[in-house]
Amino acid sequence: MSVPKRGARRIVVDGESYVWQLRRRPTPDQRSGRTPLLLAVAAHGGDGPAMIVRLHRPHPGNEVGLASAAVTPREVAELVREGIRAGWQPARPGRQFILTSRLAARGPRTCPRGHTMHSPDQLLTLARSGERRARLRLADTPAYVSWPGGGGFQPCAILIDDRDLIDLVRDAERPHAVREIAERRRDDPELDLAVDQLAGDYLHLTRRELALPSRHLLEPSDDVRRSFAVAADDPIHAKTTVLQCTCGILEC
Numbered sequence: 001m002s003v004p005k006r007g008a009r010r011i012v013v014d015g016e017s018y019v020w021q022l023r024r025r026p027t028p029d030q031r032s033g034r035t036p037l038l039l040a041v042a043a044h045g046g047d048g049p050a051m052i053v054r055l056h057r058p059h060p061g062n063e064v065g066l067a068s069a070a071v072t073p074r075e076v077a078e079l080v081r082e083g084i085r086a087g088w089q090p091a092r093p094g095r096q097f098i099l100t101s102r103l104a105a106r107g108p109r110t111c112p113r114g115h116t117m118h119s120p121d122q123l124l125t126l127a128r129s130g131e132r133r134a135r136l137r138l139a140d141t142p143a144y145v146s147w148p149g150g151g152g153f154q155p156c157a158i159l160i161d162d163r164d165l166i167d168l169v170r171d172a173e174r175p176h177a178v179r180e181i182a183e184r185r186r187d188d189p190e191l192d193l194a195v196d197q198l199a200g201d202y203l204h205l206t207r208r209e210l211a212l213p214s215r216h217l218l219e220p221s222d223d224v225r226r227s228f229a230v231a232a233d234d235p236i237h238a239k240t241t242v243l244q245c246t247c248g249i250l251e252c
Contacts, residue, residue: 003019136158169200
């Protein structure tokens with residue numbers, strides 16, 4: 001088994017390049033919660049076998065309300081190293097390698113070490129200060145998002161001083177995307193990837209999630225059916241998702 005190029009993500013671990021992928025659309029067993037989320041990893045551009053990891057967490061698209069957890073590049077890198085220690089040889093032709101991992105059962109860190117969240121009193125003080133504050137409003141986008149397998153939704157844009165939030169994020173991410181593409185092209189000179197395919201590559205949420213009487217922008221959301229669950233004391237519980245991944249998994 002190999003990892004399909006479409007939808008796969010690249011990662012460099014200890015100087016070696018790999019591609020990894022999660023199944024976006026759950027299988028029937030994943031929808032019912034009987035089968036966990038699977039991760040596939042393979043050497044980039046090689047003929048070696050893929051490594052399959054059972055992540056010991058349900059697919060976030062399950063239909064029985066089971067909580068999942070995000071898969072981060074740091075976690076993938078740890079699993080690659082563990083797989084190699086366990087005997088996976090990604091550069092040599094062979095059979096698919098199944099990794100039973102203790103690391104896969106751990107939830108990832110979602111905030112940097114040493115990060116301190118603002119308290120409600122600190123946020124209230126900022127809100128009452130005399131500094132100029134940006135104007136935020138919501139507006140439906142002209143484009144309807146359709147999924148290849150059917151279904152879709154009408155995005156609702158967050159506008160800050162009449163500028164789309166995605167455009168603001170793209171401006172902030174563009175320098176980082178330029179550096180990342182330059183690093184990738186050192187390993188793959190024929191890489192066909194534009195800066196704006198990385199920078200600002202998000203979708204807006206739906207009007208149901210954002211518009212009043214929804215409190216999505218006013219307080220953290222605990223909708224585990226559509227997002228990932230983390231430890232009870234994780235700082236992410238003081239945050240709110242404002243954009244989603246283009247893969248269709250809300251907090252991918």
